[in-house]
Amino acid sequence: MIKGVKIRLYPNKHQQNQLLQMFGNDRFVWNQMLAMAKARYKNNPSSRFVNEYGMDYLVKQLKVEYSFLKESDSSSLQISNHNLAQAFKTLFKHQGGYPRFKSRHSAKQSYTGKSTCKIVAKRRIKLPKLGNIRTSKTNRLNGCKIKRYTLSLESTGKYYLSLTVEDNSIKPLEKTGAVVGIDLGVADLAITSDANKYPKFRTSYLDKQVKAWQSKFSKRKYRATKAVRQWNHNHKDYKMILDDYQNWQRAKRIKACYQAKIANKRKDYLHKITTELVKSYDVIVIEGLRTKDLLKNHHLAKAISNQSWREFRTMLEHKCKWYGKQLIVVKPNYTSQICSSCGYHSGKKPLEIREWTCPKCGTYHDRDVNAAVNILNKGLEKLKVRD
Numbered sequence: 001m002i003k004g005v006k007i008r009l010y011p012n013k014h015q016q017n018q019l020l021q022m023f024g025n026d027r028f029v030w031n032q033m034l035a036m037a038k039a040r041y042k043n044n045p046s047s048r049f050v051n052e053y054g055m056d057y058l059v060k061q062l063k064v065e066y067s068f069l070k071e072s073d074s075s076s077l078q079i080s081n082h083n084l085a086q087a088f089k090t091l092f093k094h095q096g097g098y099p100r101f102k103s104r105h106s107a108k109q110s111y112t113g114k115s116t117c118k119i120v121a122k123r124r125i126k127l128p129k130l131g132n133i134r135t136s137k138t139n140r141l142n143g144c145k146i147k148r149y150t151l152s153l154e155s156t157g158k159y160y161l162s163l164t165v166e167d168n169s170i171k172p173l174e175k176t177g178a179v180v181g182i183d184l185g186v187a188d189l190a191i192t193s194d195a196n197k198y199p200k201f202r203t204s205y206l207d208k209q210v211k212a213w214q215s216k217f218s219k220r221k222y223r224a225t226k227a228v229r230q231w232n233h234n235h236k237d238y239k240m241i242l243d244d245y246q247n248w249q250r251a252k253r254i255k256a257c258y259q260a261k262i263a264n265k266r267k268d269y270l271h272k273i274t275t276e277l278v279k280s281y282d283v284i285v286i287e288g289l290r291t292k293d294l295l296k297n298h299h300l301a302k303a304i305s306n307q308s309w310r311e312f313r314t315m316l317e318h319k320c321k322w323y324g325k326q327l328i329v330v331k332p333n334y335t336s337q338i339c340s341s342c343g344y345h346s347g348k349k350p351l352e353i354r355e356w357t358c359p360k361c362g363t364y365h366d367r368d369v370n371a372a373v374n375i376l377n378k379g380l381e382k383l384k385v386r387d
């Protein structure tokens with residue numbers, strides 16, 4: 001089983017400087033290779049594309065010319081080349097745009113490596129070039145084999161280590177014999193066919209903070225830009241740059257912190273629900289979402305992004321696979337219009353209608369629970385066909 005694990009890193013001052021250099025080196029190699037590819041094409045459009053092995057060879061020569069490249073985890077430069085070659089491949093297949101140069105000012109700085117790294121203590125990992133580095137708890141990595149690691153500095157000013165690991169210790173969960181259909185709602189996050197409702201995730205306080213700091217950020221940025229322009233107009237000898245105004249950078253960082261907090265809380269919440277579902281049921285049926293249709297509806301758009309249906313679904317997919325449970329995805333047609341007891345098709349209902357009574361059999365329905373039952377029935381039919 002391959003899974004992702006993200007832990008905090010606490011590099012010391014020296015390691016922070018090293019990391020800065022290493023992020024820069026990755027960017028440098030990427031930009032050099034991209035410039036080379038561009039120049040080659042310009043000189044001769046029919047010249048052959050230099051593949052990643054060719055690029056790896058060029059890096060060796062670059063290392064002679066630019067000795068600072070030797071300070072990098074060399075596997076990270078190979079991965080940078082691999083990624084660039086991949087980007088070109090998708091471009092050639094007309095599946096992606098032209099690769100772009102990387103900037104020092106981008107929100108997240110990172111590099112990915114694939115050499116060996118070793119867990120040396122409960123809160124320490126040994127990484128190539130950096131040596132022994134302090135981390136948050138590593139016990140989630142017990143019994144795992146590390147495949148790849150990404151070190152990053154995020155806009156919140158925090159360092160992270162994201163690992164792709166192979167975990168062979170995951171065992172299937174006990175079977176419960178229970179099946180469930182899940183409707184992803186607007187008022188509630190998820191509604192099960194046995195009428196369990198998981199409320200929407202609320203972060204109104206944090207949302208307010210994000211908004212407040214966003215507005216502080218843009219005000220300060222505006223003021224700083226104006227001040228810099230004025231200063232530079234009046235002083236010919238000493239020019240100021242935007243980076244001299246730390247206040248708006250601080251606002252940017254605080255805003256990013258609140259955003260990260262929201263994302264983390266949401267993730268925790270979704271993990272809790274999906275784990276509970278996978279533990280309780282053997283077969284879970286959900287709808288394939290027509291996100292495109294829904295996004296046309298302006299009010300729904302925000303609800304969708306807030307509720308992170310996609311994240312919910314991905315988590316369910318992974319956990320069902322890990323724990324030996326079955327996830328079935330059914331087409332979302334008419335699930336809220338059909339009566340789940342008699343099958344009567346009662347037509348389209350506006351979203352405001354939360355409850356209704358079937359005109360044929362007289363059953364009183366909760367809109368979302370009825371939809372969840374329909375989803376479950378569709379899933380069970382699909383299961384029968386497959387068997």
Ligand SMILES: [Zn+2]
Pocket residue numbers: 339340341342343344358359360361362363
């Ligand atoms: Zn009915």
